[in-house]
Amino acid sequence: MAELTTGALILVVGAVFTLLGLLVFPFLCIGVPLLVVGLILVVVEGGETRKPPVYGYPAYFPYPTLPPGTPIPPPGQAPAAGPATPGQPPIPAGAKFCTNCGAALALGLSFCPNCGARIAT
Incomplete structure (x- = not known):
């Protein structure tokens, strides 16, 4: 076909309804x-038929690469932490921080002085 x-x-559907309309007015x-609409569309379209869309190949993206000289840690081993920045003092081993805002906490506090969150003891 x-x-x-x-x-x-x-236009074809309109012709069928028009012929049927000669028998039944509605x-x-x-x-x-x-x-009328079909005739206008035929003139405007100029005989272009609908063609199925042509699909291209799926896009395959390359894997992300590391910058040259970056060592890759072996599986199952966490990467080593980098050196602390020179402007920050080292964090003492027993220091506590607020779980809500991250502020440093003194020993013996029940609430964070920065945000007011309850501190788990």
Whole structure:
């Protein structure tokens, strides 16, 4: 079967409704406007048929690469922590921090002085 344009399809449906409308009046009210719209679309489309879209190959993205000279740690081993920045003092071993805002806490506090969150003891 030959492919029909949208305008040609509407034109055919309009012709069917118009012929049916000669017998039953309400179909004539549907058929004549469809004939007019179909005729306009056939002229505007200029005979272009709908073609199925052409799909290209799926896009495959390359794997992310590390900058040259970056050592790759063996599996199951956590990477070593980098050196502390020179402007920060080292963190003492027994220091506590607020779980809500991250502020440093003194020993013996029940609430964070920065955000007021309850401190788990």
